[in-house]
Amino acid sequence: MNGIVIIAHAPLATALKTCAAHVFPERAQGLLALDVQADAPAERTLDLAREAVARLSDTPLLLLSDVMGATPCNVATQLLRALRAQGQGQARLLAGVNLPMLWRAVSYQHEPLDALVARALQGGSQGVRELE
Numbered sequence: 092m093n094g095i096v097i098i099a100h101a102p103l104a105t106a107l108k109t110c111a112a113h114v115f116p117e118r119a120q121g122l123l124a125l126d127v128q129a130d131a132p133a134e135r136t137l138d139l140a141r142e143a144v145a146r147l148s149d150t151p152l153l154l155l156s157d158v159m160g161a162t163p164c165n166v167a168t169q170l171l172r173a174l175r176a177q178g179q180g181q182a183r184l185l186a187g188v189n190l191p192m193l194w195r196a197v198s199y200q201h202e203p204l205d206a207l208v209a210r211a212l213q214g215g216s217q218g219v220r221e222l223e
Contacts, residue, residue, distance in 0.1 A: 093200050094147035098167045099157035101126035115197045127163040140170045151181035151204040159186035183208050191218020
């Protein structure tokens with residue numbers, strides 16, 4: 092089972108995790124949220140992210156962040172690089188997380204990481220529609 096880590100501006104990461112746990116309560120243990128506070132130094136946030144993913148050691152990880160280029164995504168990128176440098180190549184990062192993307196990822200959390208990434212991207216893009 093893949094771990095899913097949401098790194099986003101506060102309070103979005105926790106809010107997304109809460110929504111996912113509401114719909115998929117049995118999957119809550121494999122889902123982590125890190126809310127990036129506005130005044131927190133990026134180095135401290137990266138330390139918190141490392142501590143969080145240490146609980147999911149030896150587990151393939153899907154990292155989800157909110158806005159490409161913003162501090163949470165930059166922290167997630169640094170985390171991904173650190174994981175790969177430590178020999179944990181089983182980690183991927185997607186920016187632009189939304190609730191349909193997260194629900195799709197949680198639904199297919201058991202699939203191989205490459206398939207999970209494809210499913211999450213599909214859920215995220217298909218969840219955005221103009222209505223009427």
